Amino acid sequence: xxxxxxxxxxxxxxxxxxxxxxxxxxxxxxxxxxxxxxxxxxxxxxxxxxxxxxxxxxxxxxxxxxxxxxxxxxxxxxxxxxxxxxxxxxxxxxxxxxxxxxxxxxxxxxxxxxx
Numbered sequence: 706x707x708x709x710x711x712x713x714x715x716x717x718x719x720x721x722x723x724x725x726x727x728x729x730x731x732x733x734x735x736x737x738x739x740x741x742x743x744x745x746x747x748x749x750x751x752x753x754x755x756x757x758x759x760x761x762x763x764x765x766x767x768x769x770x771x772x773x774x775x776x777x778x779x780x781x782x783x784x785x786x787x788x789x790x791x792x793x794x795x796x797x798x799x800x801x802x803x804x805x806x807x808x809x810x811x812x813x814x815x816x817x818x819x820x
Contacts (some may be wrong), residue, residue, distance in 0.1 A: 706718065706786055707793065708790065708794050710797045718730075734759075734761045735759050735761045739761065739762075740762040741761055741763045741764065742764045742765075742793060742795050742805070743763065743792070744765075744771050745765050745767055745768050745806075746768045748765065753808065764796060764805040764806070764807060765805065765806045765808055766792060766804065766805055767804055770801075770804055771791070771792070775791070
């Protein structure tokens with residue numbers, strides 16, 4: 706779900722589950738200085754390797770809090786795009802923003818530290 710915090714416009718997106726599609730999406734997001742918000746349950750997914758090496762800001766939302774919000778707002782019985790919309794708006798919500806952690810790129814094992 707794409708969310709424009711200025712216009713409050715939400716646009717659902719879908720893409721093929723391929724490396725090329727993910728790379729294209731990350732490039733598109735980077736061109737627009739977009740931010741990506743994902744639940745911490747996706748931390749082990751391979752696409753994060755790509756995301757950590759692009760200029761896209763990736764935020765990690767705690768899944769326990771996400772599930773609690775989904776339960777209390779009734780999103781557990783609604784379409785997944787409703788949860789995606791919630792995640793997309795998370796960085797703009799002052800009460801939720803402090804719970805986000807920024808994903809930082811890990812150093813490749815091939816790289817040597819200069820310090």
